[in-house]
Amino acid sequence: MDFEEVFNKERATRKFSTRKVDDELIKEIIKKAQQSPSLLNSQPWRAYAITGGALLKLKRENKAYIARKVPVSEDFSTMLSIDWSTFPSQNMSNMGAFVTYFLHNKTELFENANNNMFYAPAIIFLTIPKKSPAWSVFDLGIFAQSIMLLAINRGLDTMPAHSLVAYPDLIRKYTNIPDDEAIGMAIAIGYADKAAEVNSPTYIPGRVPFDKIFKLIK
Numbered sequence: 001m002d003f004e005e006v007f008n009k010e011r012a013t014r015k016f017s018t019r020k021v022d023d024e025l026i027k028e029i030i031k032k033a034q035q036s037p038s039l040l041n042s043q044p045w046r047a048y049a050i051t052g053g054a055l056l057k058l059k060r061e062n063k064a065y066i067a068r069k070v071p072v073s074e075d076f077s078t079m080l081s082i083d084w085s086t087f088p089s090q091n092m093s094n095m096g097a098f099v100t101y102f103l104h105n106k107t108e109l110f111e112n113a114n115n116n117m118f119y120a121p122a123i124i125f126l127t128i129p130k131k132s133p134a135w136s137v138f139d140l141g142i143f144a145q146s147i148m149l150l151a152i153n154r155g156l157d158t159m160p161a162h163s164l165v166a167y168p169d170l171i172r173k174y175t176n177i178p179d180d181e182a183i184g185m186a187i188a189i190g191y192a193d194k195a196a197e198v199n200s201p202t203y204i205p206g207r208v209p210f211d212k213i214f215k216l217i218k
């Protein structure tokens with residue numbers, strides 16, 4: 001696929017169809033993504049893909065946790081500062097306003113998608129050692145972006161979501177991710193359910209004005 005086309009296609013997919021993703025394709029994508037740059041080639045990342053029966057069980061238990069209002073305990077929130085500065089906070093609240101306004105208060109569409117792990121046929125959990133410098137979080141972000149672009153190039157749709165890593169204990173139960181690794185992020189992959197309202201292009205959020213994020217200094 002043309003690079004611009006791949007890049008422009010990278011949008012959050014909040015409902016996947018039931019079409020399965022080939023295990024070999026997942027492996028191929030992760031293997032290629034290993035080419036991503038990292039500080040001093042430290043390659044701090046690990047990827048754990050879960051599909052099939054194991055994922056079904058995880059989804060069921062995850063939903064039960066949400067129903068029981070089990071407090072969220074993301075690994076990154078205990079590891080890193082979660083004090084946000086004004087600029088991203090404002091952008092996030094604009095996103096909240098967007099959801100309320102454009103979804104005509106159908107926030108339940110978003111909630112339902114998140115609570116059901118986006119009905120994804122495969123989820124890739126991404127980790128770094130808990131003992132990591134900030135550089136490793138940066139490296140993990142690059143690795144995640146590589147995975148997503150490579151997946152899109154192979155006809156897949158992607159969904160990066162912190163809601164997928166809300167309950168690290170549950171994820172560890174099904175993946176055996178060691179305790180000394182932080183389950184930082186996850187990417188759901190599959191094929192978009194094109195008929196799903198939550199995937200409608202109407203709900204694609206815009207970006208802040210370019211001059212707010214860029215300065216050219218000569």
Ligand SMILES: Cc1cc2nc3c(=O)[nH]c(=O)nc-3n(C[C@H](O)[C@H](O)[C@H](O)COP(=O)(O)O)c2cc1C
Nearest residue numbers: 010011012095110114160161162163164185204205
């Ligand atoms: C680190 C990260 C975490 C995210 N977590 C969630 C999430 O938990 N739930 C969700 O619905 N979207 C989540 N998103 C998707 C963003 O809301 C989405 O990328 C953003 O609104 C821009 O929309 P677009 O990707 O469709 O252009 C996350 C994205 C990133 C990069």
